[in-house]
Amino acid sequence: MSTIYIDNKKYEVKAGKNLLEACLGLGIDLPYFCWHPALGSVGACRQCAVKVFKDENDNRGRLVMSCMESIKDGLHLSVTDKTASAFRSQVIEWLMTNHPHDCPVCDEGGSCHLQDMTVMTGHDYRRFHYKKRTYTNQYLGPFVHHEMNRCIQCYRCVRYYHDYAGGNDLNVFAAHNHVYFGREKDGVLESPFSGNLVEVCPTGVFTDKTLREHYTRKWDLTTAPSVCHHCSVGCNTIAGERYGSLRCITNRYNSQVNGYFLCDRGRFGYEFVNSENRITQPLIRNRPVEAVDEFVLMDHLREILTNHTLIGIGSPRASVESNTALMQLVGSQNFYQGISDNLGFIQKRVVQVMQSGVVKPASLHDIQQADAILILGEDCWNTAPVMALAVRQGVLKTAAEHALENRQLPAWHDAAVRELVQQERGFLANCTLAGSPLDEISAAILHKAPDDLARIGFAIANRLNTSLPAVQLDNDTSSKVAVIASALQQAKHPVIISGTGCYNEALIRAAFDIAAACKTTAAEVRLAYVVPECNSMGLAMMNASSFENAVLRASRAQQVTAIVLENDLYRNVPSNIADVFFNSCRHVIVLDSLNNATTQKADVLIPAATFAEGDGTLVNNEGRAQRFYQVYMPAQRTIQESWKWLLKMQATQTGITNETIYHPEEMLASCEQLLPQFSGISGSAPRRDFRVHGQALPREPHRYSGRTAMLANLSVSEPKPKQDDDSPFTFTMEGYSGMQPSLLIPFFWSPGWNSIQAVNKYQVEPGGELKNEQPGKLLFNYRPDAVPAYFKDIPEAFGVRREKWLLLPQYHVFGSDELSAYGHGVQELSPDAYIALSVEDASQLGVVDGSLLSIKAAETLYELPVRTMATLPNGVMLMPAGLQGMTMMSWNSWVQIVSIKL
Amino acid sequence: MIMQEINKKQTTRSGDTAKYTEGVFGADYLSDQERSEIDHEVSMVPHKSAAVIEALKIVQHHRGWISDESVTAIAAYLQMGAAEVDSVATFYNLIFRKPVGRHVILVCDSISCYVMKYGDIYKALQEKLKIKFGETTGDQCFTLLPNACLGCCDHAPAIMIDNDLYKDVTVGMLDRILQKYT
Amino acid sequence: MERPLTQFIHPGCPPFDLREYEMTGGYSALKKALAGMTPLEVQKLVQDSGLKGRGGAGFNTGMKWSFVPMGDAAPHPKYLIANADEMEPGTFKDRLLLEGNPHQLIEGMILSAYAIQAGVSYIFLRWAYKKAAQLLRKSIHEAYTAGLLGKNILGSGFSLEMHLHTGVGRYMCGEETALLNALEGKRATPRAKPPFPQVSGLYGKPTIVNNVETLCNIPHIVNNGAAWFKGLSNSEDSGTKLYGVSGKVNTPGCWELPMGVTVRELIEEHAGGMQNGYQLKGVLPGGASTDFLTAEHLDVKMDFGGVQAAGSRLGTGTMVVMDDATCPVGFVHNLQHFFAQESCGWCTPCREGLPWVEKMLMSLEEGSGTAEDVELLQMHTQLLGPGNTFCALAPGAMEPLQSALKYFREDFDRHIQLHRCPYENGHH
Numbered sequence A: 001m002s003t004i005y006i007d008n009k010k011y012e013v014k015a016g017k018n019l020l021e022a023c024l025g026l027g028i029d030l031p032y033f034c035w036h037p038a039l040g041s042v043g044a045c046r047q048c049a050v051k052v053f054k055d056e057n058d059n060r061g062r063l064v065m066s067c068m069e070s071i072k073d074g075l076h077l078s079v080t081d082k083t084a085s086a087f088r089s090q091v092i093e094w095l096m097t098n099h100p101h102d103c104p105v106c107d108e109g110g111s112c113h114l115q116d117m118t119v120m121t122g123h124d125y126r127r128f129h130y131k132k133r134t135y136t137n138q139y140l141g142p143f144v145h146h147e148m149n150r151c152i153q154c155y156r157c158v159r160y161y162h163d164y165a166g167g168n169d170l171n172v173f174a175a176h177n178h179v180y181f182g183r184e185k186d187g188v189l190e191s192p193f194s195g196n197l198v199e200v201c202p203t204g205v206f207t208d209k210t211l212r213e214h215y216t217r218k219w220d221l222t223t224a225p226s227v228c229h230h231c232s233v234g235c236n237t238i239a240g241e242r243y244g245s246l247r248c249i250t251n252r253y254n255s256q257v258n259g260y261f262l263c264d265r266g267r268f269g270y271e272f273v274n275s276e277n278r279i280t281q282p283l284i285r286n287r288p289v290e291a292v293d294e295f296v297l298m299d300h301l302r303e304i305l306t307n308h309t310l311i312g313i314g315s316p317r318a319s320v321e322s323n324t325a326l327m328q329l330v331g332s333q334n335f336y337q338g339i340s341d342n343l344g345f346i347q348k349r350v351v352q353v354m355q356s357g358v359v360k361p362a363s364l365h366d367i368q369q370a371d372a373i374l375i376l377g378e379d380c381w382n383t384a385p386v387m388a389l390a391v392r393q394g395v396l397k398t399a400a401e402h403a404l405e406n407r408q409l410p411a412w413h414d415a416a417v418r419e420l421v422q423q424e425r426g427f428l429a430n431c432t433l434a435g436s437p438l439d440e441i442s443a444a445i446l447h448k449a450p451d452d453l454a455r456i457g458f459a460i461a462n463r464l465n466t467s468l469p470a471v472q473l474d475n476d477t478s479s480k481v482a483v484i485a486s487a488l489q490q491a492k493h494p495v496i497i498s499g500t501g502c503y504n505e506a507l508i509r510a511a512f513d514i515a516a517a518c519k520t521t522a523a524e525v526r527l528a529y530v531v532p533e534c535n536s537m538g539l540a541m542m543n544a545s546s547f548e549n550a551v552l553r554a555s556r557a558q559q560v561t562a563i564v565l566e567n568d569l570y571r572n573v574p575s576n577i578a579d580v581f582f583n584s585c586r587h588v589i590v591l592d593s594l595n596n597a598t599t600q601k602a603d604v605l606i607p608a609a610t611f612a613e614g615d616g617t618l619v620n621n622e623g624r625a626q627r628f629y630q631v632y633m634p635a636q637r638t639i640q641e642s643w644k645w646l647l648k649m650q651a652t653q654t655g656i657t658n659e660t661i662y663h664p665e666e667m668l669a670s671c672e673q674l675l676p677q678f679s680g681i682s683g684s685a686p687r688r689d690f691r692v693h694g695q696a697l698p699r700e701p702h703r704y705s706g707r708t709a710m711l712a713n714l715s716v717s718e719p720k721p722k723q724d725d726d727s728p729f730t731f732t733m734e735g736y737s738g739m740q741p742s743l744l745i746p747f748f749w750s751p752g753w754n755s756i757q758a759v760n761k762y763q764v765e766p767g768g769e770l771k772n773e774q775p776g777k778l779l780f781n782y783r784p785d786a787v788p789a790y791f792k793d794i795p796e797a798f799g800v801r802r803e804k805w806l807l808l809p810q811y812h813v814f815g816s817d818e819l820s821a822y823g824h825g826v827q828e829l830s831p832d833a834y835i836a837l838s839v840e841d842a843s844q845l846g847v848v849d850g851s852l853l854s855i856k857a858a859e860t861l862y863e864l865p866v867r868t869m870a871t872l873p874n875g876v877m878l879m880p881a882g883l884q885g886m887t888m889m890s891w892n893s894w895v896q897i898v899s900i901k902l
Numbered sequence B: 001m002i003m004q005e006i007n008k009k010q011t012t013r014s015g016d017t018a019k020y021t022e023g024v025f026g027a028d029y030l031s032d033q034e035r036s037e038i039d040h041e042v043s044m045v046p047h048k049s050a051a052v053i054e055a056l057k058i059v060q061h062h063r064g065w066i067s068d069e070s071v072t073a074i075a076a077y078l079q080m081g082a083a084e085v086d087s088v089a090t091f092y093n094l095i096f097r098k099p100v101g102r103h104v105i106l107v108c109d110s111i112s113c114y115v116m117k118y119g120d121i122y123k124a125l126q127e128k129l130k131i132k133f134g135e136t137t138g139d140q141c142f143t144l145l146p147n148a149c150l151g152c153c154d155h156a157p158a159i160m161i162d163n164d165l166y167k168d169v170t171v172g173m174l175d176r177i178l179q180k181y182t
Numbered sequence C: 001m002e003r004p005l006t007q008f009i010h011p012g013c014p015p016f017d018l019r020e021y022e023m024t025g026g027y028s029a030l031k032k033a034l035a036g037m038t039p040l041e042v043q044k045l046v047q048d049s050g051l052k053g054r055g056g057a058g059f060n061t062g063m064k065w066s067f068v069p070m071g072d073a074a075p076h077p078k079y080l081i082a083n084a085d086e087m088e089p090g091t092f093k094d095r096l097l098l099e100g101n102p103h104q105l106i107e108g109m110i111l112s113a114y115a116i117q118a119g120v121s122y123i124f125l126r127w128a129y130k131k132a133a134q135l136l137r138k139s140i141h142e143a144y145t146a147g148l149l150g151k152n153i154l155g156s157g158f159s160l161e162m163h164l165h166t167g168v169g170r171y172m173c174g175e176e177t178a179l180l181n182a183l184e185g186k187r188a189t190p191r192a193k194p195p196f197p198q199v200s201g202l203y204g205k206p207t208i209v210n211n212v213e214t215l216c217n218i219p220h221i222v223n224n225g226a227a228w229f230k231g232l233s234n235s236e237d238s239g240t241k242l243y244g245v246s247g248k249v250n251t252p253g254c255w256e257l258p259m260g261v262t263v264r265e266l267i268e269e270h271a272g273g274m275q276n277g278y279q280l281k282g283v284l285p286g287g288a289s290t291d292f293l294t295a296e297h298l299d300v301k302m303d304f305g306g307v308q309a310a311g312s313r314l315g316t317g318t319m320v321v322m323d324d325a326t327c328p329v330g331f332v333h334n335l336q337h338f339f340a341q342e343s344c345g346w347c348t349p350c351r352e353g354l355p356w357v358e359k360m361l362m363s364l365e366e367g368s369g370t371a372e373d374v375e376l377l378q379m380h381t382q383l384l385g386p387g388n389t390f391c392a393l394a395p396g397a398m399e400p401l402q403s404a405l406k407y408f409r410e411d412f413d414r415h416i417q418l419h420r421c422p423y424e425n426g427h428h
């Protein structure tokens, strides 16, 4: 700690920071543009000027940029000094000389850092009477809108997009006051992290294009804290609604999971909520009038729920609450995982490893802090994008730390640090099937078939702990293994990443063995497994029986009523098996939010709430239970959380109605009761009766407009506000208007800070933890004394087979995820189906890119164009995973080519 | 179910395995001569991208200017993003990102030449060539550009055509000078 | 009068080749240093000689070198760079040295590199100096062939590579940190200091950037000693200096003279006085980014302290004379146009402030300016001052403007009153 004096007041501040960070951390309003807590300082905008004084006797002082000045013990500075504040307001006037002043028609208006800073500095009347320079805008793809005239040249966009996220296609062009920020030419932004530009840009140059299609001011949004549903990482988000449709997703900062940034799938994947494909009413099929109300529905269900064998099929994308409610309804022994058996088997291993408590789970924050990272067999760039972004930061940060050793330079001095770092990178080994953009920053790259990757993993474990069995590898691979092992050995906090993406269980074991073996050299080793969906981990932890058993059960029992919870089985299990299952059931009840192949099979279809319309809890890949809150009540009251429907069905079935249990915390309590492995989950969020000074928390900001007029075209009387019994939130603007506790932040706002930059005010220090941060509840408990049980059983080396290929999935940020694919933008960017072969395999077959290949998999014939991949090992065939309209493939099985058309 | 539509456009998101160089103009757009000259420059710097200004100079030397295609090709050759190359190319005023005539006339418009009335020279050139600053003659012979101090202040006004410096220029000298290039 | 830098330069004649250079004592300083001086001794000698940088800022050269980490543990390679970007309007002194005696620069560079134990050196040459480029290329080649460059120079164990880099425009490249970025193949935006290039420069390695004229002095200092160098001058600042005069004088040119000649001597003796019919109205003593001096300053000594005491800077030592037929507003407008164009676009005050200044001067010159514009100009001269901008470009731009407002205020006012430029050929 250091003592500094700001405007003659004494403060204790953390050493090693800069003056801007110190001031903001102390709650002092100091304007800035080019600085960003995740990007560091470059001193370009000159907005954060303050006066520093040599000592208390110096009264002339020196103007400095606070973001470029280190804290020194005893330093005197003045924020309010006349020259400093006059200079700050002049900087805004300069920036405004060319700014179009188009706030009323600007998407950023009302949540604009430039507006806030302009007001903060006190600049009001312009004195620049000349023509403004104008630019043409670019088409940047379906997600980000470009309006260059609003640019204030803070350089944040390039620094974020290029330096931080590693995107190559956005930059700054030209010089002097003609500098232009954009692409070399019009075109889709290539980085899957492009959406963060919308928040990084302090004005309206880069804005959310999807929001434009149904634009609403930030202050007119009804918002709630949410959790991203589009992969297993569980990034924290804020979801906003107006007039019954979901309008946008923004980042919800927290220090442990996603920090400041989301991926584009997460940010722009929300549109499924507004899809025309939504199920809005209960249907009882094969009747003259299929749509029914709740009363008729329950009446109908009473019969098929009571005199039948119930089979419940759980869901990896439904909440813990909903899965629990289903388990409760059908009985634990009748609850099955609605995923393929091989995946279930692998996930079970993941849960076992994590529950053993031998190795700490790695949060994204841990990954960013790692000083050596090994990725074993998971294409996390495509399966858990923000994790890949965290990996990149870990690699850059380690390089920076090396470069700064024995130097005076502070870590926040971004440009200078980059200059020292040059092309150095921290250690990353990316061992995957066919590579990813992370290869570019990897010190060791291996592209191998899954079994070979697992063998590599076991070989690394053997190097770290020679009592583990050795593995025979070729020389080249061996030498890479040695490099990786020694890097892990030297690291103080290494992270091992693996996952289920390759459908290979040996990889899970190998990753564990490495992590456990690392413990001898690094107490801080951490392990992360990526799983497929937002609640895959929660479902896997329920330990339900496999889907195969459900099929067996259904075919043996009589009069089966299957209840399928938010699960398109045709995406999760091979279609022939799904068919067998449905054919053996007497009745099929499906709860879901969108129509799909499975809802087609439903005799009774029940409309389920999406994440925006309901409350629930998800368990992310690290075992972190996180609550998402209902944003708004859908117009159709029949759209309800599945768990609520299931509770009603239970009441119908048993004839006992118990009103009190209809809230998430009671659901979670019963989950804990049913399944002790979830112990603690009911405490993962504040109780619904949580209040601040006796007040509930409003979802609407106090500037929310038109409450009395919104529905005036229908009725002039103001409707009674909707009641929310499930959470501490109200659906109004009334309630506690101060700073919300960390888990209950529906929007970031603070007086004078209307943009997302208000996050500063919620943090203990800029870029640090939220005040009283509680980032969910970790369900896997690390036990330092747990003795590792190494797996050791090593798979055979992968053998190429004659005229057969091992079929494996290639994931795509856009396209592989089910729900996000309903958005136009995601759809536009998702690839066409293809069959990928190694270059050598393709040439042996005599096929080239675009030749048509037919294969038969799971009794289905696929004819698709060939894509050759230089990085793919021979004998392996890839197809894109999860594309809309494609059913589940029999991944990790051998397929034959039926025909070839050149 | 049989999937068969292949008509959708190919996008090159970084999520795909395809990388920067997918553009139509890969490194083979450059001539052997250009490539070997660039290789030489690359050999003198710690990493490829540090040679980008040299590469731009080389290609401009051979082609007169830097087209979009050249930008993509240089990017591919140096394993950079085209945007990164263009960011550098557009910064420097003597990298021409638009076609220029066979000869580029640079008129010094800095202070000593200002005092010595470069304006008269410019006016005369404008009349003779019927073009203004930033323009190229119809026959693609000359492009006229203003230029910061040519370091020839003791012999102002000065102009430079291609590699030739002309000192103490008077309006009367212009015809003879221009003739050399037509 | 000794003229160590230019005694063998005869404008119009080709410069010495290696053999001729050596015959007149060339490379003897290098041999002397390699054989009998440690790097730190060279540093000390140069520091003692009082040589101040000739690139504009006037920092003691030996002192600057002393910040470079030395010894085996120092990062390597270290770099030495000759700043031959000479683009300051009104400046044409380095050209004389580059075209007149390239080996002198090369020897100076090898010696300087030896002093800081640099392994790689660059000459950053502005694009327009085509002849210099050709000569330097030839001379570097000669030096390599003679074992004066490359591995194990003259058997001393010291090695140095030397490369010529020619620029592609932009005044900013002359600013030493922007120059480093340009050499790295990046946009020539400056870097924040600290860290100083001496510690983290080219590719993050210790680097010294010196002006051509500075470097050309080194062989002579090594040969003749610090006392001799001090004795060359008739002022507090040591050595000779290349001075230049341009504008409507009878014999504009560039001359090597003892440090500390007066403005009057330069204009009247060396430049042959004002051309017939013209009076001196003001001079920029050291290039476009120095404050005006006026007729009352004719006896100011042209050394670092002297010019500073008169309210300006020695800068590059090459002066631009403004005569009484030239409109000061137009003159300053021309300068501000240059600076606005050459702003790199990195920091706000310079990027947005200079074009505004330029526009106001333009409207004043065209007759539509107001008193408020003059006030705003005045304000800009303060707000674009040192420390407020990221580098010294904008503060440099403000120097001629602030002094023009001081000395030629009535010219500004007459533009406003008459709604036009009162000079015949004021605006181009």
Ligand SMILES: Cc1cc2nc3c(=O)[nH]c(=O)nc-3n(C[C@H](O)[C@H](O)[C@H](O)COP(=O)(O)O)c2cc1C
Pocket (backbone or CB within 6 Å): C052, C053, C054, C055, C056, C057, C058, C059, C061, C083, C084, C085, C086, C087, C088, C171, C172, C173, C174, C175, C176, C177, C209, C210, C211, C212, C214, C215, C391, C392, C393
């Ligand atoms: C905008 C700007 C342009 C400059 N241009 C040059 C230049 O062309 N040549 C030069 O030697 N120094 C130039 N300088 C000064 C250099 O930054 C640096 O101080 C100098 O090269 C150091 O050399 P010295 O110590 O030998 O004087 C410029 C500085 C600024 C701020």
Ligand code: SF4
Pocket (backbone or CB within 6 Å): C172, C189, C190, C342, C343, C344, C345, C346, C347, C348, C350, C351, C389, C390, C391, C392, C393, C394, C395
């Ligand atoms: S003062 Fe600022 S914008 Fe101007 S050249 Fe320097 S850094 Fe660039």
Ligand code: FES
Pocket (backbone or CB within 6 Å): A020, A031, A032, A033, A034, A035, A042, A043, A044, A045, A046, A047, A048, A049, A065, A066, A067, A068
């Ligand atoms: S925030 Fe400090 S200069 Fe931009």
